[in-house]
Amino acid sequence: MSEFYALRRNAITDLSAFFGFLIGFLGSSPIAWPYLQVGFQTQEIVKGFAWFIGITFGSGVALGVVGLGVGRLLGSAWEGGHKVLRRARGREFAVAGAPGRGGTGPAIEVIAKAAAGPVDIALPSVRIASGVDAESLGALLVRAALPAPDLQRLRGSLGRTINLGAWDDGRLVGVVRLLSDGYEWSVVTDLLVDPACRRRGIGTALMRQAADRATGKLAVAQIPPGTEGFFRRLEAIPAYAGFVRGAKGRLA
Ligand SMILES: CC(C)(COP(=O)(O)OP(=O)(O)OC[C@H]1O[C@@H](n2cnc3c(N)ncnc32)[C@H](O)[C@@H]1OP(=O)(O)O)[C@@H](O)C(=O)NCCC(=O)NCCS
Structure with a gap:
């Protein structure tokens, strides 16, 4: 249970x-x-x-x-x-065998869900695959109006996390990154879906795949403002203890 x-x-x-x-x-x-x-x-x-x-x-x-x-x-x-x-409510995903672009491992999931509500881009299918390259992630961050990253540092950083990307015909439209100690804890460090592709189940599919890969307890490092409803919908229990902001500044 x-x-x-x-x-x-x-x-x-x-x-x-x-x-x-x-x-x-x-x-x-x-x-x-x-x-x-x-x-x-x-x-x-x-x-x-x-x-x-x-x-x-x-x-x-x-x-x-x-x-x-x-x-x-x-x-x-x-x-x-x-x-x-x-x-x-129908959040069913079919499993596919073919790899997506940028994927280093096998494709693990294809979302074949009709886009709900008003849409301005066609989204017939999205493939979720492990492996995300810095350039695609940088472009996604910019499309999401987030600060453009230092690509070289981002590349190094991507090498330290488990990265799953949602690809729509070769374009990265969603990403989830996971840090794991391989035993007791796994932490989602980043979760982002292209603003043009939101509310179509991509975020949920990414979180499900992250949960599938997680060892031990799964936590989310940060809940970006305005996304609380998404985590509530995932039935994730908010926890107010654990992460301590500002610790590095005070301890270093
Ligand atoms: C949070 C986020 C990942 C959700 O992705 P998504 O693909 O739109 O999520 P889903 O389509 O799977 O949403 C599932 C359900 O969660 C709920 N939900 C999703 N986004 C929500 C929001 N912003 N507010 C309230 N509820 C939300 C809805 O109930 C939705 O179901 P519905 O569309 O049938 O109503 C996406 O909005 C996002 O990337 N936000 C920005 C995150 C960010 O700033 N990250 C920066 C750190 S890298």
């Missing part, structure tokens, strides 16, 4: 158990109340109170346990429904 589903299923179970307890506690109060009243009338307050507490809490706990079971069932039903809906 993924962390996303585990968290939500637990929340559904907890809520259901809580409401079960509440219903049991409040629902049994009218039955328990006379015991308390008789206790006061007969000066056996402790006895009356004990009955009252016993009945209300007993019912609360009993219905809480029932709520726990119901919550588990509801959680499973929700998870199943959610998965069916996600599949129905």
Whole structure:
């Protein structure tokens, strides 16, 4: 079970158990109340109170346990429904064998998804392949209105990361870069899709491939402003601990 589903299923179970307890506690109060009243009338307050507490809490706990079971069932039903809906939204990718341009390894995925919404360029198919060259990435960064990189340094840097490119007929339209310790951690250092090709599933496909290549836990080094919705849609859990900005300046 993924962390996303585990968290939500637990929340559904907890809520259901809580409401079960509440219903049991409040629902049994009218039955328990006379015991308390008789206790006061007969000066056996402790006895009356004990009955009252016993009945209300007993019912609360009993219905809480029932709520726990119901919550588990509801959680499973929700998870199943959610998965069916996600599949129905159609983010299916076919696997291809031919390499893409710039790819040093075999092509791993072809997106054959009809472009949604208004589009100004044709995008019949995009191929995702491992291996990205500095020139293509430099051009992509410029198209995305990001600072033009020093190509020589970028070339060296690309040699240190796992790089996956999304190629549209020889043009790099998306990239994801991954740093991995080969054991416990992998970190996405860069994720970028050509502005002209966004909202067609390329970013998701790149992240899926990155996740496939990642060893251990997968983290994303930076969430560029305005892209939070994309990561939410991926069901990635935001984590506020971990990366420390400014550490190099203070420690060096
Ligand atoms: C974030 C990014 C990679 C997403 O790529 P993409 O190919 O458009 O993503 P997808 O098409 O797979 O999006 C999947 C879903 O995520 C959500 N999503 C995507 N981009 C979003 C955004 N900017 N805001 C809110 N939700 C977003 C949508 O729900 C989308 O599904 P939909 O199109 O059916 O509504 C892309 O917008 C990008 O490159 N942004 C700039 C990143 C950047 O500045 N990087 C610099 C560091 S290198």
